[in-house]
Amino acid sequence: MTDYNTTANSKLDHLKHKIGQMLFVGFHSAVVNEDSDIVKYIQKYNLGGVIYFDYYAYLKSYDRNIKNPDQLKHLTKKLQEFAPTPLFIGADVEGGNVNRLKAKYGFNLQVPTYLEMGSRDDLQQTYLEALKISIILKSIGINTNFAPVMDLDIDSPIITKFERAFSDDPEKVYKHCAEVIRAHSENDVISVSKHFPGHGSTKGDTHEGFVDATDTWQEKELVPFQTGIDEKTLDCVIVAHLFNKHLDPENPATLSHKIITELLREKMGFKGVVVSDDIDMYALKHNYSLEEIVVKFINAGGDIILMGNNHDNDLSQIENVINIIVEKIEEGVIPAQRINESYQRIMQMKEKYIFSPEINA
Template sequence: MNRITFSILLLLLYPLTIEAQTLQEKTKTQPSLDEKIGQMLLVGFRGTSVADTNHIKRDLTNYHVGGVVLFDYDVPTKSTTRNIESPSQLQKLIQDLKQLGGTRLIVSIDQEGGKVARLKPEKGFSKTVSAAYLGQLDNADSTRHYARKSAETLANLGINMNFAPVVDLNVNPDNPIIGGIDRSFSADPQTVTKHASIYIQTFDNHGVWTVLKHFPGHGSSKNDSHLGVVDVTDTWSEQELIPYKKLIDRDLVDAIMTAHIFNRNIDPDFPATLSKPAIEGLLRNDLKYKGLVISDDLMMGAIRNEYGLKTTIKNALTAGVDILTFGNNSIYDPNIVPKAHQIIKELVQEGTISKQRITESYNKIMELKSNADM
C-alpha cells in the first residue's frame, strides 16, 4: 500500500473512529439502572461516624444511595445520641459521607426551629425559634434573621437540604403533630406564604435546598401519621393548597414532601404519598408543579401498618414520587436499602414500572443536584 492510498483509507475511517469514540464516551457516562434507582433512595442510619454502622458505607458505595437524613434522637432505642454529638463531630461525619457517596450526596435534616430542631443548644448549636413564633410576630426582618442563622449553620456543616419550611395551615391548633407543637406559621395562607417565601429565599442564598411540607396539607388533621392512618376527609379544604400554588407560581420551590394523609375526596383508596390523583393529578396537573417530589418517611405507622413494602414502593412510584425516604427511625432495618433497591428493580423487570419512569425521577434529582454548589 502506497502513502497516498493509506492516507485516503485513514480519511475514510476517521469519521467512523470519531463516532466509535463518541459512542464509547456516551456509554461510559450513561448511568446504569442500579445507579438511577440508588439516587431515588434517601435513608437514615445509626452512628456518629461512618464506622459506627454496618450498612451506610455499603448503601452508599454498593447501592448508589442518593441521600441521607440525619437525626439527633433514636426513637426505637430512645437514645439521645443518633448522628449528632457536636458541631465538629457532625461536620466530620458529613465530610466522610460525601467522600463515600460523592459530593452530590443529599445530606438532609429536619431543622424547622423550635420543637422540631435536630441541632439543639445542648449539643453546641444555636437556639432556634418556631414557625408559630415567627408567624405571630409577623415581621419579615425577624423571619429573615432566624432563617439566615439556620441556613448558615447548615451550610457550614455541609448539610445541603432542609426539610422545611412547613406550609401547613394551622387549621386545627390542637393538631398533635402540627399546630400542637408550633410548626405552622399561621392559619392564614397569605401569612404562611409570606414567611415561607422569606425562609426559602434566605436558604437559597446560602446554597441549602428547602422542602415544602406536608402536601396536600396536614394542618387540619386530628392525629399523628407517625403512629397510624390520618383521615382528613371531613376537615381538609382547598385553602390548604394556596401556599403551594403561590410558591410554585413564583418558582420558589426546590422540592415538595408528601403527607401520609387520607382524603377520600382526593383519592378513595390511598393516602397522598401513594396516590396518583394527589401527586400526578392535584400537584403536577392542577398546580403545574414540575419539580422534585419527596415522600415523607415510608417507615412511619400510617404506611408501614397498612401496606407491604412492595405495594408501598409500587404505589409511590406510580403516583409520581421521585425520592423514597426511609428514615429508619420509626423502626430500624439495616437492610432497608437492599430491600427497596431490589423491589424497584423487580418492578422494572416485570414491567410494572417502566425504565422511563425511573429515568424521569433520576433526571429531576440530577437536575437539582447539578444546579447547586454541593
C-alpha cells in the same frame, strides 16, 4: 461478538445507579469509615442522600448521628468523600420545637417557633432567623433542610400543638415560607417544603397510624403550595401520608397518582422533586407492604423515598427497596421511564445546589 450477559449486567447496573439516587436514608452512627454499613450501601447502590437524627425512636434514646458541631461536620465530610455521587445530606431544622441541632449538642441555634414568627409577622425577621439556620447548616455540610412547614395553623396534634405553622392565613404562611426558602437558597441549602396537600387540619399523627383528613381538610391548604409553584419558589415538596377521599377515594397522598401527578404536577404545575414522608411511619407501615408502598409511590409520580430507619437499625431495607423496583420494572409494573424522570429531576436539583455535572439520561 457482543457479550449479551455483560451488556445486560451493564444496563442493570446503570438502572440501579439511577434508582439509588431515589433513596434518602437514615442510619445509626455518629462516625463512619470504609467498613461502615451505611458507607457500603452508599457506594454499592449510589444512594442519593442521608438524613440525620439525634433521637432513636425505637429505643427512646438520644444516641444517633449528632453529638457536637465538629463531630457532625466530620461525619458529613467523610460521607461525601465516600459517595460516588455527591449526597443530599439532610435534617429537620425548622427551629422552635423541631430542631435536630440542639443547644445541648453545642449548637447556638435558638430560633422562635413558626407560630411566634407568624404572630410577629415581620418578614425580615423571619428571613434573618432562617438565615441563621442556613449559615449553620452550610458550615457543617448539611445541604438539605426539611423545612419550611407550609401547613396552616388550623388544629393538628402534630402541627398546631408544636407551633410549627406560621398562621391559619394561607397568604401569610406563604410569605413567611418564601423568606425561609430565600434564606436557605442564598447558602445553597435545599428547602424541602411540607406537608402536601396540607397537614394543618388533621386530627391525627401519621407517625402513629392511619389519618383520615376527609372531614377536616380545606382547599385553602393548597394555597401556599400553589403560590410557591406560581412564583417558582418551590424546588422540592414532601407529600404526607394523609387519606382524603375527596382527593383520592382509595390511596393516601403519598401513594396517590391523583394527588401527586394529577393534582400537584398537572393541575398545580409543580415541576420539581417530590419526596415521600418517611415510609417508616405507621400510617403506611401498618397498612401496606413495602412492595405496595414502593410501587404505588413511584407510579404515583414520586421521586425520592425517605427511609428514616427510626424503628429499627436494619439497612437491608435499602437493598429490598432497590430489588423491588428492579423486579417491578422487569415485570412491566413500573415503567423504566418513571425512573428516568425522577433521576432527571433529582440530578437537576443537585446541579442547582450541590454540583454541576452533565445530566445523562
